Structure formats: C-alpha cells, structure tokens
Amino acid sequence: xxxxxxxxxxxxxxxxxxxxxxxxxxxxxxxxxxxxxxxxxxxxxxxxxxxxxxxxxxxxxxxxxxxxxxxxxxxxxxxxxxxxxxxxxxxxxxxxxxxxxxxxxxxxxxxxxxxxxxxxxxxxxxxxxxxxxxxxxxxxxxxxxxxxxxxxxxxxxxxxxxxxxxxxxxxxxxxxxxxxxxxxxxxxxxxxxxxxxxxxxxxxxxxxxxxxxxxxxxxxxxxxxxxxxxxxxxxxxxxxxxxxxxxxxxxxxxxxxxxxxxxxxxxxxxxxxxxxxxxxxxxxxxxxxxxxxxxxxxxxxxxxxxxxxxxxxxxxxxxxxxxxxxxxxxxxxxxxxx
Numbered sequence: 497x498x499x500x501x502x503x504x505x506x507x508x509x510x511x512x513x514x515x516x517x518x519x520x521x522x523x524x525x526x527x528x529x530x531x532x533x534x535x536x537x538x539x540x541x542x543x544x545x546x547x548x549x550x551x552x553x554x555x556x557x558x559x560x561x562x563x564x565x566x567x568x569x570x571x572x573x574x575x576x577x578x579x580x581x582x583x584x585x586x587x588x589x590x591x592x593x594x595x596x597x598x599x600x601x602x603x604x605x606x607x608x609x610x611x612x613x614x615x616x617x618x619x620x621x622x623x624x625x626x627x628x629x630x631x632x633x634x635x636x637x638x639x640x641x642x643x644x645x646x647x648x649x650x651x652x653x654x655x656x657x658x659x660x661x662x663x664x665x666x667x668x669x670x671x672x673x674x675x676x677x678x679x680x681x682x683x684x685x686x687x688x689x690x691x692x693x694x695x696x697x698x699x700x701x702x703x704x705x706x707x708x709x710x711x712x713x714x715x716x717x718x719x720x721x722x723x724x725x726x727x728x729x730x731x732x733x734x735x736x737x738x739x740x741x742x743x744x745x746x747x748x749x750x751x752x753x754x755x756x757x758x759x760x761x762x763x764x765x766x767x768x769x770x771x772x773x774x775x776x777x778x779x780x781x782x783x784x785x786x787x788x789x790x791x792x793x794x795x796x797x798x799x800x801x802x803x804x805x806x807x808x809x810x811x812x813x814x815x816x817x818x819x820x821x822x823x824x825x826x827x828x829x830x831x832x833x834x
Contacts, residue, residue, distance in 0.1 A: 520732050523701060524738060525791060527697060529740065533692050539689075541679050545671075545693075556693055557694070559689065562690065567679050571675055610635055701725065710766065723756060735749075737759075764782055765782075765783045772799055778805070779822075787814055794808055795820065
C-alpha cells in the first residue's frame, strides 16, 4: 500500500534549491526571456535548464571580473529519490485506474439490476404476498448500490487528479527532461564570481486584456492589463508589448506585481456609432492617439461604470482607427417564409 507521508517526504527532499540565484522573467507576447544571476564559488557552477527552454537560446555572461572558460550542456539525470517518488505515484495511479474499471463494471451490473427490478410485473403468490413492495425493495437496493458506486468513483477520480498534479509538480521540481548547464570560470584563487544565465521559454508568454470605460464624452479610458503565466515564487516579472521574434525592436520592460496588474492606461478619442440603450450593443470607433501600438486582446466594456459585455481588439498601430461592438450582437432580421 502506498503511504502518503512517504510521497510527501520525498517531494520535500526533492524541492530543495540547487543553488542561490536571482530570477527575472520578461514576458513577451510569444514567450518569455528568463534571466538568472548565479553566484559562483571555486570556479564552477551548475545551472538547471527547464525542459521548456527553446533550444539554442542559452546565453551565459560573466560578472565580477570572472572569465568563462567552458560551458557544457548535458541531460539531467533522474536521481534515485526521484525514481522512487515517481514509482510510488505511478503505482497509486495504476491502482486508482484499476478501481475505476472495477467500479465501471459494478455500475453496469447494478444499472441492469435496477432496470430488471423495475420492469418486473407484480405477481401475487403465497411466497410473495406483496409483489409491489418486493419489487420496490429490490429496485431500492440496486439504486442504493449504484449511489455507493457513484460515491466511490467520485473519490477515486478526485484522488487521481491529485496524483496527476503531484506527479507534474515532481517532474517540474526535479527538472525531468531538462538539461544542466555546467559552467567553468576563472576568477582568481579563493575568489567568487557570478554568471548571468539567460534563455527563452515558450510557455511564459503574457496575454493582454483591456478595460474600456466610456462616460458619454468623446474620450475613453483604455486600461491595458497583463494576464500572466504561472510564475515561480521569488521571480520578478516584467511584460513587453511585442514578440521575441520581432527584429530590431526597442523593448520597453514594464514591471508588474501580480496577475491582471495594470500595465498602461490611455485616454483615447472615441466616436459613438449608435445611441446607447439597454438592449443595443455599445458600438464605437476608437483611435490610437498614443505613440505605442496596442497589442491584440479582449476588452471588457463599461458605459458610465456599468459593465456592457466584451469585444476583441486587434492590433492597433499609432494613429489607426478600429471599430468595436461590445455586448449583444445586433439583431438580424428573420428570413421571410413563403
């Protein structure tokens, strides 16, 4: 039997940090640029690189007068502790899978029994003086067994999800599938140095979202917010309103404290296209009068602080106009019937 405290203990051991480093993540629209500054002692350090790193994007810079002698990337070896923890989780996952198969079979049996009981015609006899009550009792018993099967299946499915989450967390913490950057430096006898390790990860893009607030004037306040990916604790985050693949782009890093934080706010000219009513969409033309392009994102629209639905804003370059329709779509006349 798998003991939960054994798995918990192994996970705790495996979660210990390998080295001390500061982490900075610049989230672009198509990925993230992760930077780590690592203190090096005795001229050697190992930097784990995640499985999600884009191949060929590793960059290493020296600091404090140290000189990089060699950089070698090797696959991460799975330790015995990781193997043991994964084996325990896999064993528990397989047991739960077998239990779900058994419960599926029991569900089919009791479902058939309940249908059989309810389909019986009541026939009174000496051995069965109350046939209706007997049929009802048999049906109730089959339904009670079905309820027990449903309860056990919900518990097994919930535990299976927990096991999957623990396994994914263990793979991430142990960096299974990742690589290890071995770095040798020369910084003088007994002196410590530092290196900055930088690489691109594909699952660290940010997603723009907007609040658009109108008050009946010819101006609107458009607030740009950042929907962030999952961030490791202790990482400072900034967003960049462009893509990593954009050549020659002067990237402006905009620090954010947490998910859905405000990145920028603009006061832009708007033109209403229709009179606002409770059932009509909020239709308008917005002009990007700022000096920066507006990245594509979903817009939450507010009319005099009343929420009026959403719209999608495509990329809007400086000086460009875009038409938006927030709320219910305009009614389409029904086709005539002949």
